[in-house]
Amino acid sequence: MKYGARYDAVKKILEDAKQQERDRAEDPSKLPENDWKRIETVIDSYFNDRSKIMETAIGMLNDKSATADDQADRWSEHFQKAAENAHKRISDLISGKDRKTFGPFSFYEQIHRISVQEPQFLSVLSGLPLAGMQGRINDHRKKFEEEQKNLRDKFNDLKSKDRGFDDRIKRTVDDLTGMYEKSIEDVVDKHLQVSRKFVAWVHGFRKADDTTSPGTPSWLDPLDYYLRALDAMLVSPKTYRQRLDEAFRSEGTLIILFDKTRRDVKKFLDGVNLELVEKETEDTKKTALDQVSKWKNPGHNEDGKAFVEDTAKAVQMTLWSYSVVFNSFIDEFRGVFLGPVGDRTVADLLEPREGEDAGKRIKGLHVERQLKDLYNEARDWDVDFDGISEKHRAHIQKMIHDHLDRLAPKIQRTGDLTMADANAIAIKLMKKDEASKMKSLPGWDD
Amino acid sequence: MAQSISTGIKTDQVRDPDPEFYGFRVRWIQWDSPFRETELRIGDLVQGVDGERYPTTQEEPERARAIGQYHEHVHWERLGATDGQTITLEIDRDGEPLRIQGPLRAEVFYHDENKRRSMGPGGPDRIKSDGFRGSWSGWYEDFVKNASRVLDDGWNRGRINNKKELRDHENNRPRVEYLLEHYPGPFAERTVEDWERVRDNLVGRAVTLTDEDLEYRELGAKRVAIVAEAAKEAYAAFMEGLGDDVIPAFPTIDPVEDDRSTVTGKIVELPWITFRSFINDLGNSYAVAGSSREGFHFIDIESPVMDRFFDALFRYQAQVTPNYTERYRFIGKILDDPRMITYRGRPAVGMMLEVIAGSAGDESFFTDLSQSDGKGRAPFAGEALLAGLSPVEVRDDMSPGELVEAMILATKVANQSAWRACFADWRVMSGFSGPQSVDRNYILRDAVYMRVWEHSRRLVEGEVYDARIARVERPRVILEADPDLDVPRVEELKVYIDHFGKVDGEYRAFSNVNVNRRWTIQRLDDGPWKIADVQHL
Numbered sequence: 013m014k015y016g017a018r019y020d021a022v023k024k025i026l027e028d029a030k031q032q033e034r035d036r037a038e039d040p041s042k043l044p045e046n047d048w049k050r051i052e053t054v055i056d057s058y059f060n061d062r063s064k065i066m067e068t069a070i071g072m073l074n075d076k077s078a079t080a081d082d083q084a085d086r087w088s089e090h091f092q093k094a095a096e097n098a099h100k101r102i103s104d105l106i107s108g109k110d111r112k113t114f115g116p117f118s119f120y121e122q123i124h125r126i127s128v129q130e131p132q133f134l135s136v137l138s139g140l141p142l143a144g145m146q147g148r149i150n151d152h153r154k155k156f157e158e159e160q161k162n163l164r165d166k167f168n169d170l171k172s173k174d175r176g177f178d179d180r181i182k183r184t185v186d187d188l189t190g191m192y193e194k195s196i197e198d199v200v201d202k203h204l205q206v207s208r209k210f211v212a213w214v215h216g217f218r219k220a221d222d223t224t225s226p227g228t229p230s231w232l233d234p235l236d237y238y239l240r241a242l243d244a245m246l247v248s249p250k251t252y253r254q255r256l257d258e259a260f261r262s263e264g265t266l267i268i269l270f271d272k273t274r275r276d277v278k279k280f281l282d283g284v285n286l287e288l289v290e291k292e293t294e295d296t297k298k299t300a301l302d303q304v305s306k307w308k309n310p311g312h313n314e315d316g317k318a319f320v321e322d323t324a325k326a327v328q329m330t331l332w333s334y335s336v337v338f339n340s341f342i343d344e345f346r347g348v349f350l351g352p353v354g355d356r357t358v359a360d361l362l363e364p365r366e367g368e369d370a371g372k373r374i375k376g377l378h379v380e381r382q383l384k385d386l387y388n389e390a391r392d393w394d395v396d397f398d399g400i401s402e403k404h405r406a407h408i409q410k411m412i413h414d415h416l417d418r419l420a421p422k423i424q425r426t427g428d429l430t431m432a433d434a435n436a437i438a439i440k441l442m443k444k445d446e447a448s449k450m451k452s453l454p455g456w457d458d
Numbered sequence: 459m460a461q462s463i464s465t466g467i468k469t470d471q472v473r474d475p476d477p478e479f480y481g482f483r484v485r486w487i488q489w490d491s492p493f494r495e496t497e498l499r500i501g502d503l504v505q506g507v508d509g510e511r512y513p514t515t516q517e518e519p520e521r522a523r524a525i526g527q528y529h530e531h532v533h534w535e536r537l538g539a540t541d542g543q544t545i546t547l548e549i550d551r552d553g554e555p556l557r558i559q560g561p562l563r564a565e566v567f568y569h570d571e572n573k574r575r576s577m578g579p580g581g582p583d584r585i586k587s588d589g590f591r592g593s594w595s596g597w598y599e600d601f602v603k604n605a606s607r608v609l610d611d612g613w614n615r616g617r618i619n620n621k622k623e624l625r626d627h628e629n630n631r632p633r634v635e636y637l638l639e640h641y642p643g644p645f646a647e648r649t650v651e652d653w654e655r656v657r658d659n660l661v662g663r664a665v666t667l668t669d670e671d672l673e674y675r676e677l678g679a680k681r682v683a684i685v686a687e688a689a690k691e692a693y694a695a696f697m698e699g700l701g702d703d704v705i706p707a708f709p710t711i712d713p714v715e716d717d718r719s720t721v722t723g724k725i726v727e728l729p730w731i732t733f734r735s736f737i738n739d740l741g742n743s744y745a746v747a748g749s750s751r752e753g754f755h756f757i758d759i760e761s762p763v764m765d766r767f768f769d770a771l772f773r774y775q776a777q778v779t780p781n782y783t784e785r786y787r788f789i790g791k792i793l794d795d796p797r798m799i800t801y802r803g804r805p806a807v808g809m810m811l812e813v814i815a816g817s818a819g820d821e822s823f824f825t826d827l828s829q830s831d832g833k834g835r836a837p838f839a840g841e842a843l844l845a846g847l848s849p850v851e852v853r854d855d856m857s858p859g860e861l862v863e864a865m866i867l868a869t870k871v872a873n874q875s876a877w878r879a880c881f882a883d884w885r886v887m888s889g890f891s892g893p894q895s896v897d898r899n900y901i902l903r904d905a906v907y908m909r910v911w912e913h914s915r916r917l918v919e920g921e922v923y924d925a926r927i928a929r930v931e932r933p934r935v936i937l938e939a940d941p942d943l944d945v946p947r948v949e950e951l952k953v954y955i956d957h958f959g960k961v962d963g964e965y966r967a968f969s970n971v972n973v974n975r976r977w978t979i980q981r982l983d984d985g986p987w988k989i990a991d992v993q994h995l
Contacts, residue, residue: 085903092900099887099895128895128943131887135899159740162800169798169805173714258717265714269798269807273740280740 015066015319018133018311019059022126026052029119048119051105055126058101062130065094066137066319073146073326076153076333083147091138095131102127133312136303137319145296146327152284153334159280160341166273167348171360174266178363180259181441185370188252188437192377198241203386206415214408218399239418242383242426253433260440263362267446270361271453277349278456286338293331297324350456358447367441374437380427387423391416461564463534463541466491468606469504469526473514476934480514481505481550482524486606489648490578493560498547500609502556506548534562553932568645578645582637590633598649601630605656612659614929614954619970624660627653662967665958667924674870675919681778681844682822688840689817689824696789696815696826700725710753713796713809721809722794728755728811730785739799745788746801746808754808756797757788763827766836767816770825774818774838780872780915782819789815850876854986858979859930861987862953866925869914869995877914878907882980882988886937886948894937896946896982902992913994917957922973923965924958925995939983946982950990953977957995 013019030048034040069090072083106123114121297320304316347354358364395412397405469482481503487493504525506512512524523533525547539545541564549556570576575584577594584595591597604627612618634653638646697704707726711718728747735746736759748754758764775782790811798807817824824839831837850868852861861880868877885900918925931951939947954975956967969975978990 088901092897095897096887103895125943128940128945131895131897132944135897139899139901162739162805165800166798166805261717262714265718265796269714269796272796273798276740276742279742283741 013060014063015315016059016063017314017318018309019056021309021311022055022059022122025122026055026119029117029122032117033115033119051119051123054101054105055123058098058130062094062098062134065090065134069137069143070319070322070326073143073323073330076150076330078147078150080144080147080151083150084141084144087140087143088138091134095134095138098134099127099131102130129307129309129312133307133316136316140300140303140320140323141296142300142320142323142327145293146330149289149293149327149330149334152289153330153337155284156334156337156341160337160344163273163277163345163349170266170270174263174361174363177259177263177266178366181256182366182370184252184255184259185374185437185441188256189373189377191252192374192379195241196377196379196382199383199386202241203389207389214395214400217401217404217408239422242422253437256437256440263446266361267450270450274349274453274455277345278454281350281456286335289334290331293324293327297327300324352455353451353453358450362443362446362450364443364447367443371437371441374441383423383427387416387419461541462531463539463543463562463564464531465493465525465545465547465560466563467493467498467504467526469524471521471524471527472503475514477505477511477514478550479503479934481512482526483610484526485610486602489645489652490563490566492563493558494648496558496560497556498549498558498560499551500606501551501611502558503550504547505550508546509548511548531565552929578641578643580643580645581641588636588640590636597633601649601653605652608656608659613967613969614952614975617969617971620660620662620968621970624657627657627660662961662969663956664964664966665924665926665956667958667965671924675923684843685774685778685838685840686820686822688843689822689838692826692839693815693817693821693824696824697727700789707755708748708752710748710755710809712753713807718794718796718809721792724792725789725814726755726792726811727789728787730787732785737799737801742799744799745786746799746806747788748806748808750804750806754801754806755790755792755811756799756808757790757811757813761813763813766827767813767825770836770838770841771818771823773835773841774823776872777841777844781919782822785818787817788813852876852879856987857930858933858951858953858987859927861979861989862927862955862977865989866955866995869911870918872915874911877911880989881907881992882990884980884982886950886980886990894948896937896948898946906992910992910994917973917995921959921968922957922995923960925955926958927953928956928967928975929954936980947984948980948982950978950980953979 026048030045033043037043069087072078072086072090075083078086102123106120106127109120111121111124114124300320300323301317304320305313307313307316342350348357395408397408400408466488467484468486468488470485472479472481472483474480482505484498484500484502484504486500487498504512507525516524519529521527522529524530539562541562543562544559545562547558547560549558568576568578570581570583572583576582577584577598582588582594585593587593587597592600607616608618608623613620630653634650638650703723703725705721705724705726707728710726711721731745731747737744737746743759745757745759746754747757788811790813793810793812795810796807797810798805800806814828815824815826825836826839827836829836831841850864850871850873852864852868856864865877865880868874868880883900884896884898887895887897930953933949933951935947936950937945937948939945955977957969957973957975958965959968961968973995974991974993977993979987980990981987
């Protein structure tokens with residue numbers, strides 16, 4: 013019989029009690045030996061049933077779906093009912109007998125004591141915390157399974173949103189580079205027009221004399237367009253910049269969400285993790301052992317301890333199932349929501365390589381250099397002054413200087429600002445800051 | 459043939475090993491018994507006669523010869539008693555010992571003028587029916603059986619439904635009136651008296667309930683109205699005070715796509731939500747409003763401000779009514795705090811709100827969370843208008859009657875914690891007939907207490923207008939202490955209560971299957987008295 017230490021002790025106690033009564037009886041033939049036998053048969057049967065009751069309780073701990081409250085309630089009701097039945101069953105063996113007539117060591121007195129002690133034993137078992145602990149582990153396991161799925165969905169959602177932003181950024185960069193390329197074409201075209209008209213204008217002076225008015229140089233027209241084209245290169249990027257800023261802002265919000273989710277995961281795991289649950293289980297077992305170690309009756313402590321050890325083994329199985337789920341959770345999210353953010357996560361969420369490529373495309377436009385080339389070409393216009401009067405020569409040179417004076421700052425400014433813009437955009441596209449920020453986000457188990 | 463001498467009393471044996479409680483309870487006194495003229499009452503416990511107490515170990519055939527038992531006449535025969543001989547009954551009436559004298563009487567057989575056996579002098583004929591259902595003797599036997607059941611502490615010993623019993627009893631009125639009219643005489647007179655006694659018993663004792671007695675019901679009616687009116691006004695004033703800071707809650711921005719600064723700091727009023735919108739995400743609890751189409755707002759339910767909201771709501775339930783439609787409407791300031799949580803199985807992104815005010819129920823509750831009542835609590839609108847309620851105290855030194863009264867009061871004023879404190883945290887285990895024991899680790903689930911509590915609350919808000927102590931029995935020791943076995947001394951008694959309902963404008967006691975009259979009270983080792991049965995009022 014499992015958990016039979018108390019049964020063995022009871023058998024001895026009853027045997028000793030019977031022997032004492034026999035030794036003291038004036039007429040042993042009058043002793044109620046038949047009644048004693050009847051009672052002992054019931055006692056044997058009771059302890060067998062008690063063993064089964066305890067084993068059934070351990071079987072309840074195989075339920076992987078029961079919550080902490082369910083398990084605690086079921087366990088408690090199981091043993092409370094057993095305690096009530098035990099009391100009824102054993103106390104009825106001596107019903108109708110007046111306890112005052114029992115001697116202190118008599119057989120019936122021992123039965124009375126057992127009728128009180130057994131329900132007390134079962135009542136203590138009803139309050140053991142291990143069943144509730146097992147239910148709690150079930151609750152933790154289910155919670156981790158649920159949150160694992162939720163986090164997976166969240167990460168996929170973040171990635172999907174980020175892909176959307178990256179697409180927008182890419183389109184904006186395409187539009188921006190297209191705009192720059194077209195603008196430069198425009199500028200070059202106007203530059204050529206200016207050159208042709210300038211040459212024609214200069215040539216006109218060979219036919220003029222000092223009294224002829226040089227007129228308004230027709231090459232000023234394309235020059236204005238030229239200058240306006242340069243202006244456009246400064247103004248147009250603003251709308252693209254705004255689009256990029258919005259996309260970067262959205263991506264920034266994604267990083268905030270990612271950071272907050274990591275913090276929530278950290279807080280969640282600080283509250284419940286495998287180590288904590290293992291410790292709590294061990295502490296619960298110690299509490300249970302302590303609860304079952306306080307009886308003075310021989311056999312009860314041994315039965316109680318053996319039962320607690322077996323119960324703890326059953327709880328251990330549930331703990332193992334939980335550890336599988338917990339470790340799966342950790343493995344899936346390490347480098348994402350747990351621990352240092354991995355390169356793969358940064359790549360998934362920020363896609364910095366694509367940003368780098370886009371940045372290189374913008375910088376590769378070399379807008380500044382192309383504009384400077386145009387300027388130098390204008391500055392190096394080789395004017396053939398043969399056949400042109402001194403007066404007109406001076407006029408031509410003045411016009412050239414004026415032209416260059418108007419052109420130079422614009423070219424400079426356009427080049428500088430466009431390059432500055434392009435550099436800034438390129439740097440932003442490379443997302444080095446964001447990647448660095450992301451990699452330094454605090455998390456669990458860093 | 460020797461005359462059969464007896465007292466004319468009918469009794470039931472009350473088995474009890476304690477001689478203080480052993481005896482024979484009077485369940486009926488025959489209409490022609492001389493003891494009808496004495497102080498003897500139905501329910502009295504006859505514990506002896508002429509100075510001799512009945513022993514608790516009384517067995518047959520002696521038991522059957524006790525007063526009121528079927529062989530009583532044999533006892534008198536053996537003693538050579540005569541008709542008219544005076545005897546003295548040793549009586550216990552609710553712990554009070556009495557001695558009641560009365561004469562014995564020889565059995566009388568009555569005949570009418572036709573020399574036929576009749577119920578009494580002047581009739582009626584025993585086997586006739588006079589057009590009624592069943593013979594007079596058959597009818598009278600049933601009549602006595604029912605009357606005995608009712609008058610012999612029927613309300614407490616059996617679960618009678620007095621209204622139904624009264625209706626059935628009234629069905630006898632025509633026959634009883636016929637009896638008096640057509641067979642006048644002592645039998646008819648006594649029968650009419652008995653009929654009226656039973657009727658008075660079944661009607662239920664009347665009680666006057668003052669406005670103060672019924673004030674607790676005002677908790678559910680007038681107080682709700684007062685507070686609801688205050689809530690409406692406070693809400694309107696609050697919303698007006700917010701002015702242009704309020705923007706429509708939906709559609710709201712997408713915190714990722716859109717510029718959060720356009721809404722940060724603005725105030726929104728969320729639509730009504732229920733508990734279905736309360737979720738848990740990674741161990742944090744949120745209330746969620748919105749949809750994937752129109753956007754989301756989130757509230758952190760575990761924040762200090764929400765603690766204040768629920769604290770106010772719990773006070774409302776305790777002081778006004780425990781019943782309210784479980785729905786909530788929050789007003790909050792949008793924070794620059796985007797979150798992603800899982801809602802209905804999918805990731806949802808929204809902005810966090812800092813709640814500044816909230817409503818509950820059918821707009822019957824409103825609290826401005828920026829206010830404080832001096833104790834750090836946010837008052838709910840109308841709270842200051844409510845008169846202070848008598849606090850319910852459950853003390854260790856309370857008598858059993860005081861304890862039950864405290865339980866009743868706690869139920870009326872919806873003080874659940876005081877109510878719960880009235881119940882024992884142990885149970886006495888009994889064998890079928892063997893010795894008892896005490897389980898001090900006995901725990902009932904919270905759900906059981908909640909179910910019993912809610913049933914009790916429904917009663918005091920429904921058919922029960924009041925409940926008062928009807929009787930408190932003497933305590934008795936049901937288990938002696940045994941320190942060696944860690945068994946405490948257990949005393950027990952029963953307290954009976956009357957429940958009062960409204961009948962035709964009057965408040966009268968009633969009994970039916972919905973209410974519990976009998977309450978078992980126990981204490982361990984002279985400790986505080988507690989209610990042993992977890993049952994509804």
